[in-house]
Amino acid sequence: MNRVFTYLAVLMIILITATGCQKDPPLQFPYELSLPPHFPEPEIPEENQLTESRVALGKKLFYDPVLSLDSTISCATCHPQATGFADDLMISTGIQGRMGFRNVPTLTNVAYHPYFFREGGNPSLEGQVLGPICSFDEFGFNARELADRLSGDTLYDAMAMDAYKRPMDLYVITRAIAAFERTLISGNAPYDQFILGDSTALSPIAQQGMNLFFSERTACATCHEGFDFSNYAFENIGLYETYQDLGRFRITLDSADIGKIKVPTLRNVALTAPYMHDGSLPSLEAVIDHFDTGGVQHPNQSSDVKPLHLSQTEKDALLAFLQSLTDEEFIHNPNFSK
Numbered sequence: 001m002n003r004v005f006t007y008l009a010v011l012m013i014i015l016i017t018a019t020g021c022q023k024d025p026p027l028q029f030p031y032e033l034s035l036p037p038h039f040p041e042p043e044i045p046e047e048n049q050l051t052e053s054r055v056a057l058g059k060k061l062f063y064d065p066v067l068s069l070d071s072t073i074s075c076a077t078c079h080p081q082a083t084g085f086a087d088d089l090m091i092s093t094g095i096q097g098r099m100g101f102r103n104v105p106t107l108t109n110v111a112y113h114p115y116f117f118r119e120g121g122n123p124s125l126e127g128q129v130l131g132p133i134c135s136f137d138e139f140g141f142n143a144r145e146l147a148d149r150l151s152g153d154t155l156y157d158a159m160a161m162d163a164y165k166r167p168m169d170l171y172v173i174t175r176a177i178a179a180f181e182r183t184l185i186s187g188n189a190p191y192d193q194f195i196l197g198d199s200t201a202l203s204p205i206a207q208q209g210m211n212l213f214f215s216e217r218t219a220c221a222t223c224h225e226g227f228d229f230s231n232y233a234f235e236n237i238g239l240y241e242t243y244q245d246l247g248r249f250r251i252t253l254d255s256a257d258i259g260k261i262k263v264p265t266l267r268n269v270a271l272t273a274p275y276m277h278d279g280s281l282p283s284l285e286a287v288i289d290h291f292d293t294g295g296v297q298h299p300n301q302s303s304d305v306k307p308l309h310l311s312q313t314e315k316d317a318l319l320a321f322l323q324s325l326t327d328e329e330f331i332h333n334p335n336f337s338k
């Protein structure tokens, strides 16, 4: 009887630790997020509070090509810091040059997103990590084999014990990378310095662009609103009459959602060309022209995207404003570098 009980108890412990519901060990060395004064606190899951050791482990994993099947690419290959954690390709390429089907989004301020991917198909940053690992056209790997590959590594095992009190496994890989990603906070662009009181931080033309951006006339800020320039809603902006990538429809199967894409942040946007979910617009000038002409009038198109009849000076002003969202400190911050 006792043996059965012990067996059951052991089984319970394995199950509980494997699903990650165990009581969190006391946090050593909490990681202090350095938040700009006008940013809210991001929501961080109770079971994955930030600590120095978790973030350090996540950063090491983020930059380690060992995560891909043939050990050739890492998360940072497609999400490099110098271009705001997005790449400069139209469509991403994974191992062996395999083509993905979407443009790489920036990871700037990803801690604040309520869901991930362009159609919002993934509810958590921890869960999202499995996406690239298992995607054929990204790391082309298998989560269990990856965990096996890393669990023999003494340095990783030691870091995992330190961070999560368990050896290297999938639980640790997904939690640690998510922890690192949550530290990628950007809010010190010239625009921020301006709204925090430095009236010299924006040129007069960028200020004119800012006023246009926040005006009812352009309605840019109805979707690109708040400190992160996104309401995270799904919108069709009339890029195509027929969308190849069906966007939000892929999740809901509701035809009213065809062509709806999660509103992207505009922070560091000058660094992340080309633009849109498929990288089809090569420059910010082309994006401004798109919004100026008002799109192709797709049936699902938002009524906030309509012909604007901007003058050339107004287009230049909007461009100068978008360029003022580049945060040099963020892309050079050694805490985020390899």
Ligand code: HEC
Pocket (backbone or CB within 6 Å): 062, 067, 073, 074, 075, 076, 077, 078, 079, 092, 093, 094, 095, 100, 101, 102, 103, 104, 105, 106, 107, 110, 113, 115, 116, 117, 118, 119, 128, 129, 132, 133, 137, 138, 139, 177, 181
């Ligand atoms: C081969 C290129 C490639 C690699 C490697 C890659 N990503 Fe991505 N990533 C993408 C693309 C493309 C998307 C957009 C996918 C979509 O919307 O369906 C994306 C989306 C994301 C998102 C969602 C962002 C948002 O706005 O919703 C996160 C977070 C992310 N990647 C993190 C990672 C992490 C962490 C790794 C490493 C484990 C990684 N990526 C590896 C190309 C890549």
Ligand code: HEC
Pocket (backbone or CB within 6 Å): 218, 219, 220, 221, 222, 223, 224, 234, 235, 236, 237, 239, 261, 262, 263, 264, 265, 266, 269, 272, 274, 275, 276, 277, 278, 284, 287, 288, 291, 292, 302, 304, 305, 318, 322
């Ligand atoms: C109805 C909501 C909405 C309005 C209004 C809107 N946008 Fe957007 N914007 C989006 C969505 C959604 C995308 C992504 C579309 C895609 O990927 O296909 C986007 C993409 C962009 C991009 C490209 C970002 C990237 O990383 O690819 C820029 C730049 C941009 N918008 C600027 C503006 C400006 C400037 C205005 C005003 C003239 C504006 N937007 C008005 C919803 C909107």
